[in-house]
Amino acid sequence: MGNTGPAELLAIWEAGLAHHGPGRALLLHRAARPGAAAGELRSLPVGEREADLYALRRALFGERMQVRAECGACGEAMEFDLDARHLGVRPRGQDGPLRVEEGEWTVEFRLPTVADLEAAAHAVAEAGGQTAAEAGGQTAAEAGGQTVAAVGGQAVAEPPGPSDGDGLLDGDGLPGADGLLGADGLVGADGLSDAEGFLGADGLSDVHGFSDVEGFLGADGTPDAGGLSGAGGDAAGDTSADTADTAETTAAARARRALLVRCVVSVHRSGRPVPADRLAVAVAGLPEAVQRRLAEAAERADPAADVTLNVTCPACGAATRAELDIASYLWAELDHWARDLLLDVHLLATAYGWSEPQILALSPLRRRYYLELCADG
Numbered sequence: 001m002g003n004t005g006p007a008e009l010l011a012i013w014e015a016g017l018a019h020h021g022p023g024r025a026l027l028l029h030r031a032a033r034p035g036a037a038a039g040e041l042r043s044l045p046v047g048e049r050e051a052d053l054y055a056l057r058r059a060l061f062g063e064r065m066q067v068r069a070e071c072g073a074c075g076e077a078m079e080f081d082l083d084a085r086h087l088g089v090r091p092r093g094q095d096g097p098l099r100v101e102e103g104e105w106t107v108e109f110r111l112p113t114v115a116d117l118e119a120a121a122h123a124v125a126e127a128g129g130q131t132a133a134e135a136g137g138q139t140a141a142e143a144g145g146q147t148v149a150a151v152g153g154q155a156v157a158e159p160p161g162p163s164d165g166d167g168l169l170d171g172d173g174l175p176g177a178d179g180l181l182g183a184d185g186l187v188g189a190d191g192l193s194d195a196e197g198f199l200g201a202d203g204l205s206d207v208h209g210f211s212d213v214e215g216f217l218g219a220d221g222t223p224d225a226g227g228l229s230g231a232g233g234d235a236a237g238d239t240s241a242d243t244a245d246t247a248e249t250t251a252a253a254r255a256r257r258a259l260l261v262r263c264v265v266s267v268h269r270s271g272r273p274v275p276a277d278r279l280a281v282a283v284a285g286l287p288e289a290v291q292r293r294l295a296e297a298a299e300r301a302d303p304a305a306d307v308t309l310n311v312t313c314p315a316c317g318a319a320t321r322a323e324l325d326i327a328s329y330l331w332a333e334l335d336h337w338a339r340d341l342l343l344d345v346h347l348l349a350t351a352y353g354w355s356e357p358q359i360l361a362l363s364p365l366r367r368r369y370y371l372e373l374c375a376d377g
């Protein structure tokens with residue numbers, strides 16, 4: 001995480017504007033692992049990337065994540081804090097493929113990599129005429145869930161909590177900085193970032209794993225979701241046969257099949273191996289119960305690949321499942337931060353005649369202080 005000064009981050013943000021989900025995730029991943037080549041990053045298990053992105057996020061913006069979601073039942077807007085310290089558990093080291101035995105089936109598979117997800121998303125987009133974004137939307141709807149959004153501007157606009165682990169960019173946490181707050185009216189650039197929207201529209205990145213369709217896996221990977229009811233227990237309960245049947249026809253189901261075809265190494269039925277040339281057909285036709293076992297095994301081996309929160313609505317009490325997509329979340333935060341920073345540069349350059357590099361070289365605390373002075377003057 002060496003190259004994460006303001007100028008470098010602005011460059012990453014600028015490059016990311018030309019991309020969508022997967023491209024942006026890759027740029028962020030590069031920022032988290034500066035030395036790694038793109039191919040190397042793509043070949044990592046998905047949870048490995050998520051762990052890298054959580055680490056980058058903590059370094060940049062601190063340990064508290066403010067998220068928002070809408071109640072699936074009554075539409076109530078919910079905002080809550082997450083303790084990000086324990087999010088993003090790295091996948092366990094694996095010797096050889098994972099194995100699932102269910103009925104007459106024995107299936108060996110490996111954990112999906114970033115490249116697998118991208119390929120699955122492309123397969124859906126090409127086969128269906130339905131975009132992956134639509135597929136993702138359907139997925140969320142079927143699961144009764146959604147993707148949580150970042151609460152914009154928290155990194156620069158919020159005073160620190162008592163035990164806030166402040167990140168590099170969170171100048172507010174510096175001693176004595178509290179008195180300087182109140183400049184939010186001056187630098188609050190919420191309007192500027194509205195066009196980008198928040199999460200869920202990133203299209204291809206919406207394919208997250210084997211469990212994407214029914215979403216029956218709980219939030220076992222989110223131990224410290226403060227204020228949230230622990231999920232996971234309701235797992236298989238909400239998957240009705242009807243839901244599964246409907247899902248078969250969706251792009252999300254096709255995405256999962258494409259992912260399985262890529263990641264399944266071998267299939268045995270009643271002890272007999274399925275020949276390599278028929279493997280893809282066999283995998284695509286695996287019974288629901290086997291696919292569910294595969295999703296559960298993948299979840300256990302790589303919990304960070306699919307972090308899902310179960311949020312209880314304070315208004316109506318209903319539970320809403322919300323996926324925490326760290327790449328989209330971090331991008332939204334970076335986008336907000338960058339637009340705020342550019343406005344700061346504009347104001348300071350106008351007031352003092354300083355150059356962009358000079359302004360970016362200021363600490364967040366000094367930048368804010370000068371902005372206060374501009375506002376007072």
Ligand SMILES: [Zn+2]
Nearest residue numbers: 071074313316
């Ligand atoms: Zn509600």
